[in-house]
Amino acid sequence: MTSAETSVPLLDLRGVSKGFPGVQALDDVHLELHRGEVLALVGENGAGKSTLMKLLAGIYIPDAGSFRLNGREIVIEGPKHAQELGISIIHQEFNLMPDLTVAQNIYIGREQRAAGFFLDERSLNRRARKLFEGLGLALDPTERVEQLTVAKQQMVEIAKALSFDAKVLIMDEPTAALNDAEVDVLFELIGRFKRPDTGVIYISHRMEELTRISDRITVLRDGRNAGTRITAETDQREVISLMVGREISGEQRPVPRAIDGEPVLAVSGLSTRSLLRDVSFEVHAGEILGFAGLMGAGRTEVARAIVGADPRESGEIRMHGRPVSIGNPAEASRHGIGYLSEDRKHLGVLLERSVRENIVLSALRDYTSTLGFVNDTRIEATGRDYIEKLRIKTPSSAQLVRNLSGGNQQKVVIAKWLAKDCDVLIFDEPTRGIDVGAKEEIYALLKGLAEQGKAIVMISSELPEVLRLSDRIAVMAEGRLTAILDNADATQENLMDYATRFSSEGTIA
Amino acid sequence: MTSPTVTPPKPDRDPSTTAFAAIDKGATPRFARIRGSLQQLLAFASLILIVLVFSLASPHFFTTNNLVSILTAATVTGILALGTTFVIITGGIDLSIGTGMVLSGVMAGVFLTYLGWPLWAGVLATILFGGLIGLINGVNISVLGIPPFIATLGMMLIAAGLSLVISGTKPIYFKDHPDFQSIMNLSIIPGIRFPLGVAIFIVMIVVAAVLLSKTILGRYTFSIGSNEAATALSGVNVRRWKIIIYTLAGLFVGLAGVLSASRLSSAQPTGGMGLELEAIAAVVIGGTSLQGGKGSIVGTVIGALIMAVLTNGLRIISVPQEWQSVAVGVVILVAVYLDMLRRRRA
Numbered sequence: 001m002t003s004a005e006t007s008v009p010l011l012d013l014r015g016v017s018k019g020f021p022g023v024q025a026l027d028d029v030h031l032e033l034h035r036g037e038v039l040a041l042v043g044e045n046g047a048g049k050s051t052l053m054k055l056l057a058g059i060y061i062p063d064a065g066s067f068r069l070n071g072r073e074i075v076i077e078g079p080k081h082a083q084e085l086g087i088s089i090i091h092q093e094f095n096l097m098p099d100l101t102v103a104q105n106i107y108i109g110r111e112q113r114a115a116g117f118f119l120d121e122r123s124l125n126r127r128a129r130k131l132f133e134g135l136g137l138a139l140d141p142t143e144r145v146e147q148l149t150v151a152k153q154q155m156v157e158i159a160k161a162l163s164f165d166a167k168v169l170i171m172d173e174p175t176a177a178l179n180d181a182e183v184d185v186l187f188e189l190i191g192r193f194k195r196p197d198t199g200v201i202y203i204s205h206r207m208e209e210l211t212r213i214s215d216r217i218t219v220l221r222d223g224r225n226a227g228t229r230i231t232a233e234t235d236q237r238e239v240i241s242l243m244v245g246r247e248i249s250g251e252q253r254p255v256p257r258a259i260d261g262e263p264v265l266a267v268s269g270l271s272t273r274s275l276l277r278d279v280s281f282e283v284h285a286g287e288i289l290g291f292a293g294l295m296g297a298g299r300t301e302v303a304r305a306i307v308g309a310d311p312r313e314s315g316e317i318r319m320h321g322r323p324v325s326i327g328n329p330a331e332a333s334r335h336g337i338g339y340l341s342e343d344r345k346h347l348g349v350l351l352e353r354s355v356r357e358n359i360v361l362s363a364l365r366d367y368t369s370t371l372g373f374v375n376d377t378r379i380e381a382t383g384r385d386y387i388e389k390l391r392i393k394t395p396s397s398a399q400l401v402r403n404l405s406g407g408n409q410q411k412v413v414i415a416k417w418l419a420k421d422c423d424v425l426i427f428d429e430p431t432r433g434i435d436v437g438a439k440e441e442i443y444a445l446l447k448g449l450a451e452q453g454k455a456i457v458m459i460s461s462e463l464p465e466v467l468r469l470s471d472r473i474a475v476m477a478e479g480r481l482t483a484i485l486d487n488a489d490a491t492q493e494n495l496m497d498y499a500t501r502f503s504s505e506g507t508i509a
Numbered sequence: 510m511t512s513p514t515v516t517p518p519k520p521d522r523d524p525s526t527t528a529f530a531a532i533d534k535g536a537t538p539r540f541a542r543i544r545g546s547l548q549q550l551l552a553f554a555s556l557i558l559i560v561l562v563f564s565l566a567s568p569h570f571f572t573t574n575n576l577v578s579i580l581t582a583a584t585v586t587g588i589l590a591l592g593t594t595f596v597i598i599t600g601g602i603d604l605s606i607g608t609g610m611v612l613s614g615v616m617a618g619v620f621l622t623y624l625g626w627p628l629w630a631g632v633l634a635t636i637l638f639g640g641l642i643g644l645i646n647g648v649n650i651s652v653l654g655i656p657p658f659i660a661t662l663g664m665m666l667i668a669a670g671l672s673l674v675i676s677g678t679k680p681i682y683f684k685d686h687p688d689f690q691s692i693m694n695l696s697i698i699p700g701i702r703f704p705l706g707v708a709i710f711i712v713m714i715v716v717a718a719v720l721l722s723k724t725i726l727g728r729y730t731f732s733i734g735s736n737e738a739a740t741a742l743s744g745v746n747v748r749r750w751k752i753i754i755y756t757l758a759g760l761f762v763g764l765a766g767v768l769s770a771s772r773l774s775s776a777q778p779t780g781g782m783g784l785e786l787e788a789i790a791a792v793v794i795g796g797t798s799l800q801g802g803k804g805s806i807v808g809t810v811i812g813a814l815i816m817a818v819l820t821n822g823l824r825i826i827s828v829p830q831e832w833q834s835v836a837v838g839v840v841i842l843v844a845v846y847l848d849m850l851r852r853r854r855a
Contacts, residue, residue: 099802117725119727
């Protein structure tokens, strides 16, 4: 650490500013990457991390500021130039060509050619194979990328970045799609990449990863530096408070309260052909029922089967004590059940339509005259109403949803279902991809909805979130319910225990 | 730092070495490759099946003369389809190839008859003129950012109009060049009427196949269609390559213009509209995805042959012309639906 501090930083950004119409994305930002270190870059969504990355990738040009690489002033002219300078970037969205092979992807733009125009596929594959051997990756250069698992695709991205003989490696949320074992492999790769003349900028939302992988942590807030800490000398609470600009309270639990009366939604004996076996539970008005479990345990499948998005094999659904027949999500919403999908961007909102249109989408019929004309004045009023109620950050109700942050997009989805006036709301990973500050607001919203008498089902992979919000917690493993606990009886440990109670039959491969 | 999120328990093995080796046991590359060739085999098999059915239905179908005339009928559409396969694999579309071909034919008349150029120069200039149409398409799409559908729709109308303007709405005859018609029609195999045009088609198939699978041009064609943004981020000059690809398609259009004018011994200034859709249909029947990223020259050739065999065979078994179009339409729907099923299962 000391030798690195005395020498010239590997990468040194000073006074970097970048504005877009209406937003100052970066304002006088400083960033130092030392040789041989992993620097974590954290911040809420919209803090300026991706803008900074795009400046380093040569996709944007800064308004002001100086970039120094090894003490030498540089101007990054474009993606290719960045690569030539030794700056390699793994973007959050995959940047692979699914129809090409692994080797073709890695060396795209740098093909081995014979006679200038013709490709030399064999030497391309040979080169890739050598690269993988060096990195210790089990990849087949001739395999087509679309045939690979997400994790392997991530490895291809990394291999591609490393194949440039990079000195600076920048990774944007590289573990978002990986499981634990895969994260271990990734971290091992990063460890191997760390040399006295290289450095890594690691962008992540996952706090616990930063401890494992980073040497220092630089925090951005609203496009400015909020502070830099040495990882070993800080803790998660300090980092989060730097991110949001205030202290965040530790573990909270809902106050136990009596929930009585008839259940609003009662599910019994729910099974599907593929996964679910005999799932039964009830949710009451004013209650939040959390669903915990590992990936693939069947939590999302329960929600989808209830709203008729997937076919049910057997099982009965009762609303307010009366059996209902639900064949598709439209019927579910007619019976007062709303499902907020985990895949917000694809299944939750229309990115290219306005905030108010999204909000009234499910309830559009209520805004339409008998002749089929849409009442825009009332839509505008409803839009404004929910923007205010849910504190959606948007310049107007006519703003396109694409331009909102993840947290605000999620609020639009919630508003949409509130406009529909459902009795049961099923939230699937309501805070996925949402930054810490916005999470708090979503939590407050969910609690508020329960207090208003809605019955809430919340599926979440984050146990602290489940424990914090749920009155009762249902745990799933391999398509079965293994427990329903009162919050007071639940701990992270016993939830995890129930989540790993695999049956001996082994219904899933 | 303390971690608040409980992570799932790890499987009991050394993750660093085995994790990725063990992840997907599913699709091995060899299996994928076998499946890939199986797909083309299926398309080929359906072509054979159609040929068989017509052969049984009529004794006049499976004769050397008729097979050659099927190939002859497939030549012009087929050459258009070859060029447009590249465009479609990039995720684009070219609607101007039909009327562009007609305009190229008219230009052949201008070069050879009005200007009196020597045959070789007129033919070369016509092919290059087709390339110019493609170049303009490419610039409009790539530099001006006009969506391919609109850019080439505009060019389709421009080319249709210019053909009429330049020719004065009358056919141009190649009276100074009696040899011109032999480019398409010259019989090159003694005994059977095997025209030079079909041989040119076959050569172009090989050229297109090599371009698509063995050259940097083909690689970037697939890469752009597969993920254009990522290709650009990888440092490939996507704009330039798209211009090149549309220009290439234009060169095929120019050649098709030469061959169709040669076949009729005259440049007809009308028609051509609808031909682009026939060519696109051939590409699509051949398994090339309109979404881009997927496709093959072999598939396109099979697609063009299926179209030609159907039209020819239906005529031979005396299905009225109005029903032939219905049959071709049904074949397109069935072929594309089967292709989707196949992909979904894959």
